[in-house]
Amino acid sequence: MIKVLHFFKTYYPETMGGIEQVIFQIAQGGAEHGFSSEVLYLSERGAARNETVGNHLTHRSRLDMHVASTGFSLSAFKDFSQLAKQADVVHYHFPWPYMDLVHFATRHGKPSVLSYHSDIVKQKTLLKLYQPLMNRFLSSVDCIVASSPNYAQSSPVLSRFRDKVEIIPYGLDRATYPVVPEARLDFWRSRVGSKFFLFVGALRYYKGLDYLLDAAKISGLPVVILGGGHQESELKEQAARLGLANVHFLGGLGDEDKAALLTLCYAFVFPSHLRSESFGISLLEAAMYGKPLISCEIGSGTTFINIAGETGLVVPPRDSGALASAMLTLSNAPERAQAFGENAQRRYSEVFSAQSMVSAYAAIYRRLLRKP
Template structure:
């Protein structure tokens, strides 16, 4: 069986949460006899079309971007060419350009869409896009939500309950080999005190500005891995308020990230808006057996992190609540260990990439 995945970006151009999910599905379903192709946009389509972990990453020329949406003239032909070879087309929502390509292609293949997120930021443009969006969602055969929480709280998904199923996102532990001893030693010497870790792109909905306000109310170290459009303003705030316990580490190699996950006291994830639909970084923390702190935003974050079981869930946009949770886990070693063990159990039970891949392989077969 051949499956074509279609999304606006993919490796090597970008490798964020959706891209990592596509990669895990493509890699994991191979053992079920599924051959995967991925089509995305790129400013350098020739150079960036290549093989990746047993599947093919194809590119069409990116012409322009507007409101986080990439547009391409070339993609219509590339999609037609690749979809004709596929048994199933697997879309990854949201991306309005994808809807247009699908609806104009007169596709005669079974279709699945993984619904990663509602459109939250572009509310004005959403009103213009809604007719196209619903026409697209009505036309596909199956819709996959990434958590029962999101399926229950998304007004859009509620309209398509009859063809929506839930398949949680998962990660492969084999992609996270233990950190070399010298790397761990280097980080342990640099940060000898207990610390909490954040990993993610520094975007508006990640709530890092709220975390910095919380950091003013605790002496515990907070390490931030990642870069992004909010970085300059966040650094300026930390400097202005002399937050010596906040450390911006930028983007790090995987071995360094793994070392810090292993060494951390806990994981803090302050995303405060529904744009954070799941939070794969939380799955990483659970995989490493770390207690988690997150916010209740009605999405998959509270599916990964269960309050008082795998960590603590606080109100969104609440610096005092975040600070209180950080201090509680930092000061209660036994409780932190218990939450961490239960987070690890939750990963093994619900968030392994092999389980996700198996669910998708079974979904592909009946559709095809």
Template sequence: MKILHFYKTCIPDTVGGVQLFIDQLATGLASRGADVDVLALSTERGKLPQLQRHGYRIHRVRQNFEIASTGLSFAAPRRFSELARNADVLHFHFPWPFMDAVHLALSKGKPSVVTYHSDIVRQKHLFRLYKPVENLFLRDAHRIVATSPQYLQTSAVLRRHADKVRVIPIGLDPQSYPPPPARVVESWRQRLGEGFFLFVGILRYYKGLEYLIEAAHLTGLPTVIVGSGPLERRLQRLSRGAPNIVFLGSLSEQDKAAVLSLCGALVLPSHMRSEAFGVALLEGSLHGKPLISTEIGTGTSHVNRSDVTGFVVPPADPHALADAMRRLKQDPVLAATMGQQALGRSHDLFGADRMTDAYLELYREVLGNAPNT
């Protein structure tokens, strides 16, 4: 089976939740004998050679410009058409309006699956112009995947296409997170200590980091922020140089694993529906850490069960975040219990094998239902 994934960015250029998901799924598919290509845009300078990663191929084309957070490329349609010609299934990752247009113009009825990662939340005025294209794109897709029951229930767009929606949660392979070397852990222990509250992710508008920073000011508890992004300087200003708030920028996978092993809890304070699942919560769970997230009607509350694997608090509420942080800090037995329950839940429900098998079954379904296959 030949599968083509198409999204606006991918690893190694960008490491975020969607990119990690595509990597985990492509790796799992390749290990089961599928022939997998990933096509994405890149802002890297110089040549963009084809890459091999974990048994699948990465093809990157130059991003020429960006409008309203939508990357566009002159070379992408032609490369997509070349790769799609030999694919059995086209797998799109929504939202990305440029992708919709490419599909509608060039897919030519090929069996298609769309993983619906998020509603379009921010660009409300432009969305009115784009909405007819979105409707055509989703109506044309053979199957749409929601990543959690919560998102299917709360997304008006998904409910309009409920007859073709399947729920397949994102999963991670624990083997892709090997324990970091002891010397690396010790180096980070000397720098950060242990038991701090940790955020991992791209520093975007919907991550709610201003509320985490305010909670850190309220509690004085050590808080570490891993990642870079467009809000980095603004967030550093909000921290006001407080010694308990540390920005580490982007880290290697090895260093990130070391920092995760040392933290006391993983915090995802996202306050908007653009945070549709929260892969960082799964990463915290795999390290046996209790979780703090917010109730925004998305998959974050599927991963983090309130009072079981951690605490779920109201969004945009630094005082509620601060209370949750204090409770975990003051009750290490409770924190350890929640961390172990998070680990168990990740193994039971959010494994990469489970996710990969579900997608393979879905691909076979769309191939069986597609005309002339």
């Protein structure tokens, strides 16, 4: 059994973002493909070893500070070094500049895979300082994996490493999602109705939710926003200013409630407008649940999931009017919306299954170790 060590700044159960979901799916599915996974991450709760998440082990290093959204830990150098010695392959999850430092400081010498989840978009000034280290780090790993051909082709960083870039789409396993009791579905029907547009995700600067609120004002259609984050109070203030009685902010909820809302929603709207959104796991979740999709064309994996005119509608970024028009189009054409949803679910099954993703990573691990 190949032993894989994943290294990322956060993980379950403390944070439940898209990258964490990808790591979880890889780790969960590994046993069937000849590898086991452990995950090392930073935590404000302090250090801990050998905690169990799903069927795999996790380890925490104490988070000491944040600098420009980057977590740092003094103890993680030692923790990583010890765990890497026990692993056959180290699997990095980019971007996280601190990880580059740990990689070079520990000199672990193990084969390394790097999942390239996103370009660095916001910290442009700091990127200039970080770029030499980043380029050295990306040059030093054995294999770089992008989640879509769209992102690999449009990323100025990945274009410099084409010879080592491979494409493995993110994958999800529907069996890991809870079956929702009818009583819970009834609860949410009574709260939000059944013909609403759903957004799921962290409330971050690149999610385009201010444009979604404007679109809700223009269209008058019901919108449910599931997730918390730094922009929550700002967005609620905007909704109050616009007088939006048709928008529900639910905050962060558990997996069962998320599954209930994905089951009930009429369509899924994903207004991310910057390339920080490299893929869109919640967009893929909606496809898995057979929902018609609305997303923006930002040259990333969102348009690899949502094919315009086939699985849903794709609009220009930062365009509330176009977003509202797409919502109204789906609302007024239920048969077309249903067909989009069926196509989205079929595309999920054919391209984005967790089984396919895990199998592809297992093949890379074996190749790096020269195992059949």
